[in-house]
Amino acid sequence: MKKLVGLLLITALSVANPGHADLKIKGGRFWHGPQKTRMVIDMSDAPNFEVFSLTDPDRLVIDLAQATLGRPLTGPGTQKSPVVQVRTGQPKQGVVRIVLDLDGPVEYQVFALKPSPPYEHRLVLDIFAAQRAATRQVAQANRKDDYLVILDPGHGGEDPGAIGGRGTREKHVALGIARRLERMINRDGRMRAQLTRSGDYYVTLRGRVKFAMKQKADAFISVHADAAQRRAARGSSVYILSKKGASSEMGKWLAKRENASDLAGGVDIGGQEPAIQKALLDMGLDWKVKESKVLARRILNEMQKVGRLHSKRVEQAAFVVLKSVDIPAVLVETGFITNRAEEKALANTLHQERLAGAIFRGLSRYCDADPRCPPSRGEKGVYVVRPGDSLSLIAARVGSTVAALRELNGLHSDVLKVGQKIRVPNA
Template structure:
């Protein structure tokens, strides 16, 4: 039986309306993550959507229009304290669209993007809100990195990077143990350990549960003028039997690709390399840029492997090691051209035994202590120029007073006095035994004489001296 035309049209329209309503995506929930530089607002969605973001002023508001979207009758109350957002409200803009309005305390710069589903979340709309008042300002953390210890000498700066954070939980172990929380706890413990050592200062790339981009982490380390970058993670594998801590440095291939990226991007021209040496690339020829970058990355990679080896050996005191050597890969966070960088996998959070360890506060403190010991061993041996540690290793600028060893008179003219230490003395000449790390100029400074004086009295034709060699040192000139 054929239906009358009017009824048929009505049914088609009803079907179309139902189809449209059925296909509309839904905002399931909204979450807020607060970072020092910005606030992230995440809209959890049932599917991909189209959206628009724009600003309104008098008063300041941020508007988000979501197409073909519906919302539940009520959304969870959100905590915007400590952010430029004072509140959020929403209403239907049309039969198919929803408008969200964020009331603001100050002017902001918004950024928005969509994220596809992953292992932990479905489709998401992310809105990052940057207060204009903070643009171009250095954080208090970065300013504190310049602390002077003594005699105008600076701290060794360690940039500690707790992996993942905020929207990115990292690996998840038994009992919903999240990597982002474990590694932040270890990072904080490591900061406490390092800050307790004279001549050191630790800085965190993130101090709370928020996300920092991979390139953003290395940029922070460079702003902090770090001498070492340590990224902390917890491994995971589909087999629960996988276990062991490991340390990673950048691979040769990763270093090569990063050098190419720096040379290809014009915005890097004004950047500095060489750590605290501050070598600008902006005024260099293309060939010289390549040479400088190559030298810087080669030096940083060697230092990364050296410090990584010491850290790995220390971690072996409390944790089972996955490999007994430093592994190498092209991790983005290891690609700073001027900062030695290592990535530490503290264990497999997917392994029940290691997850239990990583969930223990005492175990995390032990891991942090061993990391600090490894870092200390490296910088005691190779302190950066201009640091308090280098000043101490050089014997300090104020040379220790030479205390003459009392020489007993002996009857035989052929007898020689026994030397109780590396220094002995007569009325006009002091004898000094060359120590590890000495140079002729350093000995001259130590005794306030000239290099020529030392050469002349010792009959030296060059400035080369050897450990264990005994030098005659003339009395200080008046």
């Protein structure tokens, strides 16, 4: 018989307004990550809820008192998840019951979140497949002695990040660029890249930092898109940690851990354990800030070749994701999603390739000068055609144009063969 692991019962949380009889359930959604599946339920008020599990077959049951179901809840979708389907019912007057049919035993965690724009009250249910601890250890054992770059696409899942006038979401842009950058790094041969998130789900800011530290990474690059009230604001910028802010705000950071992103992303504030706080305070900030600045300058230098800069200097701010990683760490704002023209560009895959290419070349230059990084392989100024490549894609990747590549290589056609060597500008 299957058994549920780590049974957690939360009963009868106090209602914000007990006289208020009708809690409206306004909808729900799923986010699927490698570690967990998250179900979020939107509601009009603080919920009075009870969660319990049943076996044969495995189920999770959520009972919401004094509630009505505004509209049917959507299912978990087609992605791999321990949740097979969602059913709703009314076991007794005024109680809405949500039943999640599971494909096996799970561990779970449930918490209510207060309103955080654009969200109203939310109930969050995190569901972990029971064997998750084992897979995590395997991932750690795989760490090789190479140059590891952690790429951190901002936001995700419940946290869309900035939203443009045409509806483009920062979380998608950030992941698109980071994925392209990941491919470039992994193809290069001398470095290796890993993403803090590889899909549309939220990872806490501390979770991102922890991941980089656990992997003993060599560099950290967070990818974002900017937003401003002023629609005219445009251009990209590169940030590093503010040293002044870091030393004086370290304590502040510990208190400020539920910042805007984490609130939107849906973080259980009560459930966080302060595991890495000590390490942060002890680290060698000077070396880190100096190295981060060198890396940021290299990236800025390449970014200005493919687009406008918002700031020609390396900017400094107290970003949580940069604060605690004791390795060179930069945060790249790839453009303003609130600017009409840049929003359009940021959603364009060729432009994403161009931005990723610029960050890659900056990182590559940094790597050339870093004794910790293996020497460059392959011929300088030569690009070997791979499956799926096109002249326009290569041009975007290397920061050139189709016309320039045609001329440089004396090409009369745009047809490429896999393995073909293309000369590229080696600036």
